[in-house]
Amino acid sequence: MKTRFLDYKKAILSAISAVNLLAMVGIFAFTWYNFYLLQIGAPFYYRYGNWLFFFIYAIVLYAITSVLGGYRIGRLRCSEIIYSNFLSLALGNVFTYLIMTLIARKPLPAGPFLLMTLVEYAVAVIWAIFSSSLYRSIYPPRRMLLVSHQQASAHLIDKMNKRPDKYEICECIDVNEDIHLIREKIDAYDAIVICDVGAQMQELLIDYCFRVDKRFYLVPTIEHIIIANASKVHLFDTPLLLCRNQGLQPEQRFAKRALDLFVSSLGILVMSPFMLIIALCIYLYDRGPVLFKQDRLTIGGKVFTLYKFRSMVVDAEKDGVARLASKNDNRITPVGKVIRAIRFDELPQLFNICKGDMSLVGPRPERPEIAEEYDATLPKFSYRLKVKAGLTGYAQVMGKYNTTPQDKLLLDLMYIENYSFLLDIRLLLMTVKIFLMPDSTEGVEDSTDETDAPAS
Incomplete structure (x- = not known):
């Protein structure tokens, strides 16, 4: 360097x-x-x-x-x-x-x-x-040391190796190694990455990096995100951090709702010709229903009916089992492939926003059945329900279509804890940017964001 x-x-x-x-x-x-x-x-x-x-x-x-x-x-x-x-x-x-x-x-x-x-x-x-x-x-790539559990480091290494212009993971060391050995390794590199490390070891690593002016990157936990955005309270000579944990304040909810009503009403007016054409194409393809309705979760765990243009065959879930869509799902119709690629299948959600079920910006709404599966392995996944579900969101803009549930949760919590009216404007503009980016519509290997089979 x-x-x-x-x-x-x-x-x-x-x-x-x-x-x-x-x-x-x-x-x-x-x-x-x-x-x-x-x-x-x-x-x-x-x-x-x-x-x-x-x-x-x-x-x-x-x-x-x-x-x-x-x-x-x-x-x-x-x-x-x-x-x-x-x-x-x-x-x-x-x-x-x-x-x-x-x-x-x-x-x-x-x-x-x-x-x-x-x-x-x-x-x-x-x-x-x-x-x-x-x-x-x-500024050549930083030579970095990764400190983590060996089994937890592979996924992060794979991500960081996709940016060789920024990061060069030169060595990985298990967190269970002797602390003196880890410190010697730290001295040899430009920076370290701390991932999935216990609280005691994390404190030792941060303390050492601070003392020797060494840059470090930390993969955050939920607690890190909540505390990082706490308000500072100075009532006496002992500083306090205040975490309100109440979602948005009343004035924030008012401003957010005003933006939702204005943009969704304008969007319905401008996009109505496109919605009419899409509806006609869907109907002419297989004479099936144009829209599908599905239960989704929003603020406080409230269930609402979400509207989308149908992009799959009519009997996509004929066995009654809720399934996520795959990357090359054969249930998706030709019309569906086009409208999913450009996200026009989600245009009817403008009516959900007008009704107040959703917001323009917020965590993407999950199906109750899928949310239960996530909760079984990730109990804090429901923290996303501190605000209304959104048409777009921090996780959609900053992540990818195939972002893991754990990372979705962290990104959505960053949005909730950092909310501002200007942040919503910024995310809406950035949504325009990713609109035609292939990465933003990727699926996972055998499961993607949502299945849009028509509900019975």
Whole structure:
């Protein structure tokens, strides 16, 4: 690790991001001056009006790109950064074009704006490739020691090995080894990963890493997540941490419900033509029911009826046994494959959100039978029911379709404990990003997120 650059890492990444933003604003300014200024009118004949509009464009583009991860050099793969920039530019430019049209009070030619977007795309690709290469040359992968039980480490190693640009697991050591040997091993590496370690050993490892300024990564438990977001209380000279454990506060529930009603109503209005076409295709394929209804769990363990477009054959569960769908499930119809791939099978859940059964953002609702199976092996799985179930969620955005129940629980608890109105907005925008990503719709080897056979 080139330690001489570590102290300047944030500054370097900020400079790299600034180059991207300045380039995009420069391209926009060129397009503005040469194609749109004279068409919009007097308010922009003067210098300050132009600069104000450039500033607004920069703020809008920076906000969207930041949310979608377009500046996360070193954390996301180069291809993901390019994808994020493409989507950010598309959203930002559409928004800016609409504002320009409203200001001009007349339709403006879209050709120059489309050409500008293509040029920005080309610049974004060059920037992403160069920036990622620069980052890798300055900050090579960290050489890491994994401290864990041998049987628990294989799954984590497999995940971390998928990011060789970030992590290099050089050695694994069993937590039951002598502590002095473990400390000697720690000294030889840039960082350590602590996974599935008992409380006493974890305390020893963290204490040693803190004393010798060694970076460590910790795979959290549920208790870690709850405590990490506790409120600090200072009533006397002994500090306290307060964990309320009540889900959302009343004002948070009000803001969340207002967002749900606005977005779901707008979504139903905009997507109604697509829903009509999908319904027609499903019916024409096998003359079966268009929708299926199924019991799912939401806040407090309440059971509600969830609506989805039917994507499987009518008798998918003719034996009466609740089963999860497989990666290449032969029960899925041709129409179902298409709508599941782009998540349009879930559009009817907009009506669930309007009714108040669900929220736009929250843990995905599980079937009561499947939840019971999870509870048998993971008793704390029901902690997810502190908030309403959601159409999308933290686990869906940050994880994958085949994320394990344990990891789903941890991710959903991170959402519950960190909830804010802005977090919901961010997750909705990030859902747009993963909408067409194949990884987000993966199944597990023999079981995926849900079975959507029609309920009797």
